[in-house]
Amino acid sequence: MPRYEHPIVVAGTGLNAEVIASVIEGESMGTVVAFAVDRDHIKEPTMLGRPVIALEDMVVLYPPSSHCVVNSIGYNHMNRVRGRVSAFCRESGYILPGFVHPSADLSADLRYGSNLIAMQGVVVEPCTKIGDDVVLWAGCYIGHHSVLGDRIYVGPRAAVGGTVTIGDNAFIGMSASVRSKIRIGAHALVGAASFVSQDLADGAVIVPARSVILDKTSDGFTYFH
Numbered sequence: 198m199p200r201y202e203h204p205i206v207v208a209g210t211g212l213n214a215e216v217i218a219s220v221i222e223g224e225s226m227g228t229v230v231a232f233a234v235d236r237d238h239i240k241e242p243t244m245l246g247r248p249v250i251a252l253e254d255m256v257v258l259y260p261p262s263s264h265c266v267v268n269s270i271g272y273n274h275m276n277r278v279r280g281r282v283s284a285f286c287r288e289s290g291y292i293l294p295g296f297v298h299p300s301a302d303l304s305a306d307l308r309y310g311s312n313l314i315a316m317q318g319v320v321v322e323p324c325t326k327i328g329d330d331v332v333l334w335a336g337c338y339i340g341h342h343s344v345l346g347d348r349i350y351v352g353p354r355a356a357v358g359g360t361v362t363i364g365d366n367a368f369i370g371m372s373a374s375v376r377s378k379i380r381i382g383a384h385a386l387v388g389a390a391s392f393v394s395q396d397l398a399d400g401a402v403i404v405p406a407r408s409v410i411l412d413k414t415s416d417g418f419t420y421f422h
């Protein structure tokens with residue numbers, strides 16, 4: 198991804214925002230000038246040495262004619278908050294170029310919407326389509342001919358097979374695996390390390406069997422395989 202054309206306001210002040218701002222600047226891809234959140238979410242006046250401003254003041258302080266917004270807000274409220282903030286920014290006239298890490302391997306023919314966040318080592322195979330405000334966290338894999346809607350979050354190391362359809366606002370947890378040709382409904386929640394081998398309805402929740410903590414200590418495991 199080329200350097201950003203304009204200085205960047207990062208939307209969000211959570212850990213995701215800190216990571217994304219650090220990576221953008223660490224890779225010398227752009228300059229983060231401020232962080233922006235809803236006024237009643239401001240807890241500290243600065244973050245990473247940059248001002249934290251109210252989204253409501255952003256147009257005046259960092260106008261869209263000379264700034265862009267990278268929306269780094271995570272998956273709280275099933276990605277609705279990120280979607281709402283992006284909608285506000287677009288209505289206010291901002292371009293949301295997203296962030297694609299240089300090590301992400303996105304197929305050349307990929308069609309994707311605005312504010313795509315694709316972190317280190319993401320792989321997206323050919324013939325795939327991705328909507329707006331999608332987050333692909335580090336190391337996840339999206340198989341060929343898959344179609345992802347808007348406001349989806351795919352966690353680290355999750356694997357989505359080929360020809361999978363994922364509805365708006367769905368969440369795919371870290372290290373989850375989705376078999377090929379599966380349809381995942383809108384707002385579905387796939388818990389970390391789940392294996393999805395059947396279609397999920399809108400709003401469905403799937404979790405894996407829980408690992409058990411043994412009533413033993415590691416002292417009894419000298420040579421193990």
Ligand SMILES: CC(C)(COP(=O)(O)OP(=O)(O)OC[C@H]1O[C@@H](n2cnc3c(N)ncnc32)[C@H](O)[C@@H]1OP(=O)(O)O)[C@@H](O)C(=O)NCCC(=O)NCCS
Pocket residue numbers: 334352353369370371372387388389404405406407
């Ligand atoms: C499934 C998940 C969302 C549950 O999170 P949570 O709500 O914080 O966890 P809780 O332990 O409070 O569980 C909530 C309910 O789900 C149930 N539950 C959670 N995991 C379960 C499991 N593996 N098996 C059975 N029930 C489970 C709990 O029993 C609880 O039920 P209750 O409300 O009737 O008591 C969570 O385990 C998960 O997978 N998070 C995704 C993490 C991730 O990938 N993050 C991205 C990293 S960047």
